Amino acid sequence: MALPEKFAAKERFMKFLEEKNLRITSQRRAIVDTVFETEEHFTAEQLLDWSRKKDQSVSRATVYRTLPLLTESGLVREMDFGKDFKFYDPNYADHPNHNHIICQDCDKIVEFESEKIAKIEDEITHKLGFSVKTQRLQITGSCDELKKLGACTKKSC
Amino acid sequence: MALPEKFAAKERFMKFLEEKNLRITSQRRAIVDTVFETEEHFTAEQLLDWSRKKDQSVSRATVYRTLPLLTESGLVREMDFGKDFKFYDPNYADHPNHNHIICQDCDKIVEFESEKIAKIEDEITHKLGFSVKTQRLQITGSCDELKKLGACTKKSC
DNA sequence: GTGGGTGCAAAGTGTTTGCAAGTGT
DNA sequence: ACACTTGCAAACACTTTGCACCCAC
Numbered sequence: 086m087a088l089p090e091k092f093a094a095k096e097r098f099m100k101f102l103e104e105k106n107l108r109i110t111s112q113r114r115a116i117v118d119t120v121f122e123t124e125e126h127f128t129a130e131q132l133l134d135w136s137r138k139k140d141q142s143v144s145r146a147t148v149y150r151t152l153p154l155l156t157e158s159g160l161v162r163e164m165d166f167g168k169d170f171k172f173y174d175p176n177y178a179d180h181p182n183h184n185h186i187i188c189q190d191c192d193k194i195v196e197f198e199s200e201k202i203a204k205i206e207d208e209i210t211h212k213l214g215f216s217v218k219t220q221r222l223q224i225t226g227s228c229d230e231l232k233k234l235g236a237c238t239k240k241s242c
Numbered sequence: 243m244a245l246p247e248k249f250a251a252k253e254r255f256m257k258f259l260e261e262k263n264l265r266i267t268s269q270r271r272a273i274v275d276t277v278f279e280t281e282e283h284f285t286a287e288q289l290l291d292w293s294r295k296k297d298q299s300v301s302r303a304t305v306y307r308t309l310p311l312l313t314e315s316g317l318v319r320e321m322d323f324g325k326d327f328k329f330y331d332p333n334y335a336d337h338p339n340h341n342h343i344i345c346q347d348c349d350k351i352v353e354f355e356s357e358k359i360a361k362i363e364d365e366i367t368h369k370l371g372f373s374v375k376t377q378r379l380q381i382t383g384s385c386d387e388l389k390k391l392g393a394c395t396k397k398s399c
Numbered sequence: 400g401t402g403g404g405t406g407c408a409a410a411g412t413g414t415t416t417g418c419a420a421g422t423g424t
Numbered sequence: 425a426c427a428c429t430t431g432c433a434a435a436c437a438c439t440t441t442g443c444a445c446c447c448a449c
Contacts, residue, residue: 108448110404129439144406149439165322169414170438186372195370201362206381213352214386215343222379224363229371265423265428286414301431306414326439327413 094160094178095121101158112147115140120155126164126172126194166192166223182220188228191237251317251335252278258315269304272297277318283329283351323349323380339377345385348394 098117102109119135120127127135129148136143152173155161160178163171166187176183176196182203186195202222210217230237255274259266276292277284284292286305293300309330312318317335320328323344333340333353339360343352359379367374387394 106403108403110448112405142406146407146440147405150404163324167320186367186370188372189375195372197366197370199362199366202359205356205358205362206379209354209356210343210381210383213343213354215345215352215381215383216389217381218346218383220379220381222363222377224367224372224374224377226367226372226375232373263428267423267429269430299431303415303431303433304429307416307429 094175097178098155098158098160101160102154107154111140112136112143113151115143116148116151117155120161120173120175121178124176126166126174128170128172130170132173162221164221166194184222184224186224186226188231188237189225190231191228191239193228193237251332254335255312255315255317258317259311264311268297269293269300270308272300273305273308274312277312277330277332278335281333283321283323283331285327285329287327289330319378321378323351341379341381343381343383345388345394346382347388348385348396350385350394 095117098121099109102113115136116132118139119132123135129145129152132152133143133145133148136148152161152163155173156163159181160175162174162177164174164185166172180196180198183196183198184202186197187193203220206220207217228237252274255278256266259270272293273289275296276289280292286302286309289309290300290302290305293305309318309320312330313320316338317332319331319334321331321342323329337353337355340353340355341359343354344350360377363377364374385394
């Protein structure tokens with residue numbers, strides 16, 4: 086179901102490279118394939134590991150050099166979940182306005198969208214003399230398990 | 243006008259230290275005074291500079307060791323505005339649910355609160371099996387000047 | 400052919416930490 | 425007195441970069 090969209094995301098990125106006169110190398114292909122094959126959030130290091138399974142020649146430097154291109158294209162967003170390293174979210178290609186709920190114990194993340202919130206944001210922002218370009222909303226709280234058991238059995242991170 | 247509240251924030255932090263059997267040293271006093279004297283967001287380095295004006299013996303290490311205490315107390319919040327370093331926001335003591343609008347060009351930041359958004363967040367979060375502990379909403383966009391002139395004359399950062 | 404791309408390892412940058420000396424309670 | 429704190433500098437961890445070689449177009 087998400088496949089045709091994801092495929093489009095990859096194509097969109099290739100077009101982005103073309104427009105900037107940047108080259109499609111085997112390493113970039115491996116990295117981009119990896120990014121849009123997953124719906125998970127990932128770190129630079131994870132992306133390196135996964136990409137190397139497709140093309141062993143991918144280096145850490147190339148991953149770090151490709152990530153800014155991905156974010157610049159708008160198809161991937163850099164996220165800060167309060168850890169020491171950045172996470173990247175490939176779901177902005179399909180859902181440019183989604184938000185995150187994170188469990189404070191197990192770090193489980195659920196994504197959601199809300200037209201209502203988007204509308205209020207827009208109103209308030211205009212009232213303050215701004216106009217919205219992007220928006221990020223993170224809610225931290227307790228997941229079901231944490232509420233019921235007082236602690237989560239599985240930790241995600 | 244904000245003074246009595248800010249004073250309370252400082253007192254609240256001193257109580258927090260006491261409860262954890264931590265000591266009130268001259269360095270900590272200088273740092274904490276600095277933090278709650280401002281309503282600006284600041285970096286660790288700025289906090290060091292400012293604190294040293296009150297007490298020259300404050301070291302970078304002590305600043306970095308005090309910041310986690312401040313965030314743990316809930317009176318200061320760590321913020322990521324997409325720069326290479328963290329910012330700290332001392333306004334959570336008085337306004338625990340405020341949000342940020344940031345100009346994409348000049349980095350000007352405006353804070354606002356919204357009961358409506360808070361209510362919707364709560365509803366959605368419960369529907370997804372979570373309960374809200376904290377929340378952070380950042381909107382990026384164009385400020386008045388950027389919209390009118392196409393570029394901002396003053397850069398904040 | 401040529402200008403962009405790559406891997407490697409070294410450098411960079413914000414933050415953390417081990418240690419010996421100092422200090423609040 | 426004793427445990428908590430401190431400053432210093434070295435150590436860290438993630439990310440960036442200089443360079444010589446490579447390859448997509």
